[in-house]
Amino acid sequence: MLRYNQFNSATDVAMKLSKFGQKFTRESGIHQLMVDLEEAAASQHPELAMLGGGNPASIPAAQQIFANEMESLLSSKGFGATVGLYDGPQGASEFRSVLCDYLNEKFDWGIKPTNISLTNGSQNSFFYLFNALAGDMPDGSRKRILFPLAPEYVGYADAGLAEDMFRSRRPKIELLGRQQFKYRVDFDNLNIDDDIAALCLSRPTNPTGNVVSNRELEQLNQLASAHDIPLIIDNAYGQPFPNIIHNEVVTPWHDNIILCMSLSKLGLPGARTGIVIANQEITQMMSSLSGIITLAPNSVGAALMTRVIKDGEIDHLTEEIIKPFYEAKLATALQLIDHHFKELPIRIHRPDGAFFLWMWMDGLPISSEALYQRLKTKHVYAIPGEAFFMGIDPSWEHTRQCLRINYAQSEEQVARGLAAISAMLKTLY
Numbered sequence: 001m002l003r004y005n006q007f008n009s010a011t012d013v014a015m016k017l018s019k020f021g022q023k024f025t026r027e028s029g030i031h032q033l034m035v036d037l038e039e040a041a042a043s044q045h046p047e048l049a050m051l052g053g054g055n056p057a058s059i060p061a062a063q064q065i066f067a068n069e070m071e072s073l074l075s076s077k078g079f080g081a082t083v084g085l086y087d088g089p090q091g092a093s094e095f096r097s098v099l100c101d102y103l104n105e106k107f108d109w110g111i112k113p114t115n116i117s118l119t120n121g122s123q124n125s126f127f128y129l130f131n132a133l134a135g136d137m138p139d140g141s142r143k144r145i146l147f148p149l150a151p152e153y154v155g156y157a158d159a160g161l162a163e164d165m166f167r168s169r170r171p172k173i174e175l176l177g178r179q180q181f182k183y184r185v186d187f188d189n190l191n192i193d194d195d196i197a198a199l200c201l202s203r204p205t206n207p208t209g210n211v212v213s214n215r216e217l218e219q220l221n222q223l224a225s226a227h228d229i230p231l232i233i234d235n236a237y238g239q240p241f242p243n244i245i246h247n248e249v250v251t252p253w254h255d256n257i258i259l260c261m262s263l264s265k266l267g268l269p270g271a272r273t274g275i276v277i278a279n280q281e282i283t284q285m286m287s288s289l290s291g292i293i294t295l296a297p298n299s300v301g302a303a304l305m306t307r308v309i310k311d312g313e314i315d316h317l318t319e320e321i322i323k324p325f326y327e328a329k330l331a332t333a334l335q336l337i338d339h340h341f342k343e344l345p346i347r348i349h350r351p352d353g354a355f356f357l358w359m360w361m362d363g364l365p366i367s368s369e370a371l372y373q374r375l376k377t378k379h380v381y382a383i384p385g386e387a388f389f390m391g392i393d394p395s396w397e398h399t400r401q402c403l404r405i406n407y408a409q410s411e412e413q414v415a416r417g418l419a420a421i422s423a424m425l426k427t428l429y
């Protein structure tokens, strides 16, 4: 039998890739990081402190709910349809209808199931949305997506089919007590040029744990409406589920808002289920894209969550299991920060949501990328901040002074990792 690598000697013709093939196989710093993280996790090194990835914690009580649902699905008549039939391209209709009722009851948005489409995860949703709204337009112009508040979720960076599809804006920095700070949208510099097709922000934000205030969001909403472009809100960590938000905020929806949700941070990243709530035109567009690109979205995540949402058990899951779990993790992480970093010129972004601490190391003598490499030799993994400032002038030193720390992992690893970061910083400063 011939194997692929039998053709792959140095003298053979190199694989010829299209522009698409080249763009989406290009080595990116963040991809290399993910490979590092995977190798580190597999190494099972006794000193490993894995504060790097974006995985949610595995919470036993949440896993139990998912396992129970899986068991009743297996023994139910619905099992055959769940795994044996394609859903429509807009996603499982019973799930959309149950979710619609739940959201209307909670938020009074007045949506219909025809405002909801499912995808294979938010990452998939963004790929469709960004490329359908921006890129090379029929009139020959180039449209772009604007991130009003960098740093932003690194997963957006390479999701454009066209080159140079994203713009972002530098934040204002507000200094707070307890060695904390907060990024604010700099509305004075938020000019929205004609090439902007949509605004997009994650709220809560990965990597910073920021939750853009109600007032800032309302201002963004008004700007988007005034320019007749949609406002995309990435609600992967937000309300009503998983609701990893530590302060009181409002999540708005209307015809000009595209709200992207996901089952991942509830603890189901493997179920690859994204939810997009948008006007019917956008929903139709998502459905058409889904039909062509994947035929139908995954049915399993929707099947697992339909009863949980219908019976209101989702509120028990978010309010009594997920939220307290991450609040306790955060409290421990902040105590460790107070303990280890008091003497150091660092600040933490006020952790309002998600499960990351974003550390700003003012005046750091080396770049955060170089710090990452040094921490790696100690088996400590946290993500250097550079990649999250996509589109921001790299001459701004702040872009090389930040580190993202995932505090959702075991207390032992978080404690060991923070102690090692503090020791390293003490020698560096």
Ligand SMILES: Cc1ncc(COP(=O)(O)O)c(C=O)c1O
Residues within 6 Å of the ligand: 054, 120, 121, 122, 123, 124, 153, 155, 202, 205, 206, 234, 236, 261, 262, 263, 264, 269, 273, 274
């Ligand atoms: C802000 C944000 N949006 C979207 C995603 C992607 O989520 P999904 O698993 O639904 O594709 C992530 C994953 O880490 C995220 O942090």
